Amino acid sequence: MAFTLVLLLIGALLVVVIVFNAMQQQKERAEAVRRTELTRQRSIMEETEEVLSNTGMFPCSPNVSLVLYRRIRDAAVQALQLVPPQQRGDYERRILDLDSLISTQQSSGASIPSLESFKLPDNDRQILTLVQTLKKLRAIVRDEHNKGKLDPTVFANEEGRINNLQLRINVESMLSRARSSCYMKQYGSSRQMVTKALSTLNAIKAQTPNDPFIGKKVEEAKLLLDEINSAVKTNAPAAATTKKEENDIDVIFQPKKKW
Structure with a gap:
């Protein structure tokens, strides 16, 4: 009876260990996916901000500016769901700033240059x-x-x-x-x-x-x-004249023939 009880306890312990390991692995996978997706959204924001900062080099349409602002905002909203709680305030303020920029751009009625x-x-x-x-x-x-x-x-x-x-x-x-x-x-x-x-x-x-x-x-x-x-x-004639002069000089200084 005691032996059976020991086996049951060992089996239960093994099950607990297996379940714990499975949960830990699932948590690590979810964390890896979160970090990868957060990195992707941050890359979208950085690349789009870089393009936006360079639009002054050419006549940029207001439609393009809106596309870029909205793309940055969408990435910021996605990133907000993935960052640690202590970083959420920065993203929330960034989203509010982008909402203001988008609203201003839409109401400006700027013409296409x-x-x-x-x-x-x-x-x-x-x-x-x-x-x-x-x-x-x-x-x-x-x-x-x-x-x-x-x-x-x-x-x-x-x-x-x-x-x-x-x-x-x-x-x-x-x-x-x-x-x-x-x-x-x-x-x-x-x-x-x-x-x-x-x-x-x-x-x-x-x-x-x-x-x-x-x-x-x-x-x-x-x-x-x-x-x-x-x-x-x-x-072209100058080049030909120069060549002719060089040939004449060669003739003058070439070895004399013996007769």
């Missing part, structure tokens, strides 16, 4: 930051649209603006490098970049023939190409 006011930064690092910002912005706009949080018409308009800005940056950058190469008399590289810019512009012009930027840059690229071709012709 024209892309004609856009100018490419002079600094290469700023250009790189701008390119990266537009790439991230496009991904954000598409993600919000896929979630059903962005009106299809607004999505189409804003993606078109982003594409247009990326085109302008690409063309402006190619023409700028072409001018630099021409100034350094690297005419082959300069002509290659201008030709590439013209090909890009002509391809887009076929789709949007009334875009004033395209027409302006096509004329600008053609003028630059004419300038390059003229410089090549101007420098």
